[in-house]
Each structure stands twice: as C-alpha cells, then as structure tokens.
Amino acid sequence: MCDADNTTTKKTIRVATGDRAILPEGAKTIPIYIMGKKYDVPETLTIMKAMEFAGFKFLRGAGCRGGICGACPTVYRMAGDYKLHYGLACQTVVEANMYLAQIPFFPANRAEYNIEEIGGAAEAIHALYPELFRCVACNLCTKACPMDVDVLGYISALKQGNIKKAAQLSFDCIQCGLCASRCMGEIPQYHIAQLARRVYGRYIQPRAEHLAKRVEEIESGKYDAMLQDLSAMSKEELEKCYVEREREPDMTAPGAWQPKETRYL
C-alpha cells in the first residue's frame, strides 16, 4: 500500500480526450485497481469516470449517471482491509487503493404475474416468491444497499404479511440488485419489493378522490370551452395571457388565496 502511494507522485500526467474525463492540469492521480489491474486516475473522478479515464467503455452498466437508475452498482475493497464496500459507480468518488468490480447485472428470479389478477393479500406475494422464507436475517442485503434501504426490514415486513410497511421501507430502491448478489437465502429482494409496491398502489393505498373528481369534470366537458378559447388565440394573445396570469403569492398559507377567476375551480 505504501509503495503505491509513493508511485503516484512520480506518474506522468495523462490528459484524456474525447468524451473521457479531462484531467485538470496539476491534478493528483491515485492508484485504483479495476478487476485486479492497477490504473492511475485523477483523484477527483467518480468510479465511472475513472474507469472511462482508464480506457473502459460502458456499453451496459451505465444509464442516468445521476445515481437513480441503478445500472452501475460497484463493489470494492480497500487494500489491506477485509471489509466489502458498495456504491454506485456514477456517484462514488475514487479513493487510493480501491479494488473495484462492477456488478451491472446479477441474476435474480423474477416472477410473472398479472397485477389485476393477483389480489391484495400478502399470500399472493408469498406464493410468487416462496424463497422469501429462506431469509436468515444475515443482513448482508442491508449492508450492501447503496441507497441505505433497510432491505432486511422490508423482507421481514413481507414475511409478516405487512405490504404497506414493505412498500414504504423499499421506496428508495433503485433496483440495482446488489442485495440479491449478497443474499444467503438466494432471494431476489428488489423484485419482491417492487411487487409489494405495485400491490400496495393497486389494492391498498387509498384512491385520491379529488383526482377522480377532476377526471370526471374533464370528461364531462367542463374545460372544453376554455381549451377552445385558448387554442383559438393568436401567439401574441397567448403570451399576453401568460404574462398577465394571476399567480398565487409565494409563501401563502394553504387555502388562503383565491384567484379572481373562479369559473374553473
């Protein structure tokens, strides 16, 4: 490890071209290990950019580059330490002497179902994913989750039949699959959680009544005349309308403000 630190200072600075990261002049590089091979990369880069800097090209395993699509899960160890770390390549900044591997995909059983047919009982989820009952509460899933989701928590909730709790606990899941890659019970946690959220949304969460009412109003033609007026306007008229529109003042207490035009409320 110490050797590696010394070598970094001696390295000649390489400048990236094209769509790769550009190394700012004088920036420090650090050694990282990608699939076992050492590369010197600028210390300011994310793992994803560092890999591109090192010459890798992401055909799969990268998507949003914003930490939300779950395509770029990464597992790494720091030299000399037993501990496994997990992150998203597009979000995690490199550190010296990281041993990295990408796990863009991990095979996980995904049940087929028709959400309209399965009903809202936990037993339907149990029947589609009986492996749920193989959880040993090792908590490796929770430790692996780059989104800090309480994975064991939602798996426990599902075993107990508590769909609502599972849906809420798993809300931040981005389907990266790291939990499933670590599971002692060979459970596809994130697919089960997704099903739980779907069942929750379809069967358990109360419907928004105001939304149903508004849809009804629209369908009954309440806004047709208004739309016709608008589409008949010239561009200038439209602009004028827009600029002169009534606006709710910032920081108004909810319900305290009413527009003068109340025809469409």
Next chain:
Amino acid sequence: MKISYYPGCTLKSKAANLEAAAVAALATLGIDVEEIDRWNCCGAVFSLTADDLIHQVGPVRNLVRAKEQGATQLVTLCSMCYNTLARANRIMRDDAVKRDTINRFMDEEIDYAGEVEVVHLLTFLEREVGWQKIREKVKVPLEGLRVAPYYGCTLQRPADVGIEPFGSFHLMTGLLEALGATVTPFAAADTCCGSYQVLNGEAGARSTAAVILDNAAASGAEALATSCPLCEYNLGKQQGRLLEAGQITTAVPTFYFTQLLAVALGVAPESCLFDLNSAASLDLLKTKNCLVAA
C-alpha cells in the same frame, strides 16, 4: 407493568388471534405489551449443526434489538419462536467462542452476551402474575369446559430451554384451572404434531395429528389448548380434513391458551379473532356459556 414482546411473523397474520387475545387479556391484568422495534424472523427452528452459526444470527439479532431497547426480559407467545430464541440465547450466554464469532459477524450491531432473558408467556404469567391473581380476575369462568393442555415439542424440549421439565404440564394446567376449566390430562400432550413435515408429504403430519386428537378425545377432552401456530395448523386447521377422511371420529376444537385466558377475563370474543380458528371453536364456547354477554 410493561413487558417487552417479540411476536414472530405468523402472529402478524395467520395467527393474529394468538397475539390479539394475549394483548387484550394482559391489558385487563394491567400489563402493557410493548413490541420490540425492527424485529425479524427468528428462523422458526434452531439450527442443530455444530459449526453452523449463520442460522443463529436471525434469533440473536432480535435479542440484540431487545437489549438495545433496554429490555431485560423478552416475552414470546409462539412456542417455536420461544424455543429458537431461547436456544440461541444460551449459545450467546454460555459459549464464548461462538459468541465472539457471531458478534464479529454482526459488526453493524452492538455486542450481545445473553443479557436478555427469553420468557414464554406461560412462565411469565405464573411467575409475575400468579394463578391466584388470575383466578380473582376471572369474569366468565370456563366452567364445565374440558380442555386438554397440549404442549407439543418446543415448549419442553430440549431440557435446557424447556418451560418446565419434560413430562410435566403444570403451567398450562395451573392457568386453565385458574380460569375455571376442567383440565383433561392426556398421554399425547407432548407428542409432535408433525411440525414442518406437513410440507413434505402431508400424510405423515396428518397421521401424527390424528393420534393426538384421538387421544385427547378418548381422554374426555372437548377442546385443546396450544401456544404454537404450527400445532394449531396441524391439529386445528387440518382437523376438518382428518374428520372427512375418517382419520378421527370426534372433533376437538382447538384454541390458543391466550384466547381461553382472554374470554375468561371477560374480553369480548371479537377481540380474540375467533374467525381465524375453525368455526367449531367459537361454537363450543357459545354452547358452554363461556363468553361474556354482548
């Protein structure tokens, strides 16, 4: 009084009657049931392999939760949870090498060394409430109800975690007598109901269940009390099928001991969720006038 409580998965759905009746009954005794936060499945069965520690992690994690939340006692209702938690607890208390390995593996949790005592509700009732006090609080004595106290396996075996010695049935007997019921001892009180073998070719579990129910009926029992949702499944939920197949001839409606406790203490039957028992159970209590008047 307040108790820390570990429910277990089944008590949150299929055996919600075991829990609901207990909570209601304990409330009438002035005892607040405080469920521990963030518990997970205990694993239902204790791992019997000497070098297999990963299956101890589940139960131990719950004990860690209890310790973390300041509990010195953790009360359970389900016999299987009781057994698994109590046995894992003994490892953590008595086996320094295994304790160390498990604590190291669970590096995200505080260390645990068996500080919490795992207690089954039957033990708790005898020790902390007492049969005399329960007798005084009874509003609807279960007079004339002949109940067989069924222990199954996990309340008594193995000896180091048994709620009482193998072959003795004092706890449930004491409770049922305090409630005014007639206790019907029977030979199959500690015969296995077939347990999880019900998933592995139902026939085996059904025939052991038939032996137990037959024996209870032959001993004059008209009801059976248990504390295990799997026993209740094999002996209660499956009973209709056993009758239909002619494997038994007399019905013996099954109850959780907490349900009998609750109705005797005057808890409304709706709070005991009898709809999760077979219909015969509530009918029997009605015919025997064991329910509080609506």
Next chain:
Amino acid sequence: MTLTITAQTISITSIEQLNELSGENVKLCMQCATCTGMCPMTAEMDLSPRTVMHLVQFGMLDRLGDSNTCWKCASCHACTVKCPRGIDIAKVMEALRQHVLRTNRNYIEPSALPAERIAELPQIALVAAFRKLTS
C-alpha cells in the same frame, strides 16, 4: 436388517464427519431403540432411527444416502430427551441432512409448492421446512 461390514463399507472419516457436524459421539449408542419408540414419524421412515444410529456407527453414509429417515425427521427431539446414552439424536439427523444440503442440493423445491398450499400454511411452517430441507 443384516449388516455386512467389510473394510470397504466402514468409514472412519464418515464417522468423524458426522461427529463433527452433530457435535455428538455416535459411538455411544447401545442400540436400545428408545429413539425409535419415541419417534412420531417412524411410519413414514424406511429405516427406524435406531437402524440409522446403527449405520451411522459404521459411517455408512452411502447406505444412509438412500434412506428417507433424516428427511422425515420432524426435529421434535422426542428421541433426544429419552436417549439413555445422552445422544442428541436430532443433531445426528441434522448432520445427515447437512451432509447432503451442503452440496447445494434441495430435498424439497420451494418453487414447486402449489400457491394454495403456500397461502394456507403458517409462515413458521415454510421457514422451518426450508431451513431443514433446502440447501
């Protein structure tokens, strides 16, 4: 059942392995058959628990591999509490199961269970069966 014991059938390694997995000393068994008398599942088993303990003492894992006895064991510990030699037979049964399960083989397949059965069974039945009968 007559047992023919030859240098080929007896395996010290297997005996040691079973002792290690179970934490018991299988040689303590004196073949009294108390275990068989206590066992609620014998009707389902092709070999009685006593016979299994007999074969175990010679480390005859191949012969035991053909038997359904350890898979029909309900881990009820009825044998354990009564064994006059103090052997925890339930642990020996588990060792026999683990001997197979540790090679990534299942005895029952969770995904082959009918949906109605899963929906009906209490969770502890599923958890327990998967722990005892799947790898």
